[in-house]
Amino acid sequence: MDFNETKNIFLQIRDWIADQILQGKIVAGEKIPSVRELAVDMEVNRNTVMRSYSLMEEEGIIENKRGIGFFVAADAKSKLLKMQKQAFLNDELPMILHQIEVLKLNSSDLQILIQTIQSNDHENQ
Template sequence: MDFSEHKNIFLQIRDWLVDQILIGKLQPGEKIPSVRELAADIEVNRNTVMRSYSLMEEEGIIENKRGIGFFIASDATTQLQRIQKREFFEQELPGIIHKVEVLKLNSQDLAQLLQVIQSNDHENKQ
């Protein structure tokens, strides 16, 4: 895992785990690596991983089964999609809209983007 200097490491770990859930590499009900295992694998302090796990537990993404470990919550995918969509609309979309306006992109320019999105949707349904 390559870390960026522009974001806290514990948030980058959380984001990486979220991506793993959203792309289906981690499934609801599945056990995730222990704090110690993940910290050793990605070469960070255990407290940093624990901070990521605590945040994800607060968000309802993972559950701690005492003595057994951390597991992906049964509704994690739905929960994450809701969170990610809200963050996209609040934080990223305004910047995209601004860029569209500044670059004076027209409907033909954006139609090309929509074609890419639609072809991805079609591939994902098969």
């Protein structure tokens, strides 16, 4: 994994695991790599991975079964969707809307985006 210098590594690891859950690559009830395994794979300190796991445990995304390991919580995907939608609406969308305004973009400029959103609406019905 290539880490971004603008964000803490433990948060990037958390985001990577969250993305794996949202994409269905890791499912509810599934065991995730041990702290040691992930630290070796990502070439980071075990404490960094442990910090990521602790955060995800606090958020209710993963559960620690002592002596066995960490597992994806049953409702992890729905919690992540709710958290990330809210973060997008609060943090990212206002910046995007500002850029649309500054660049004087109109609906024809954004037609591909509009079609994608409409396509998602049909899939979710």
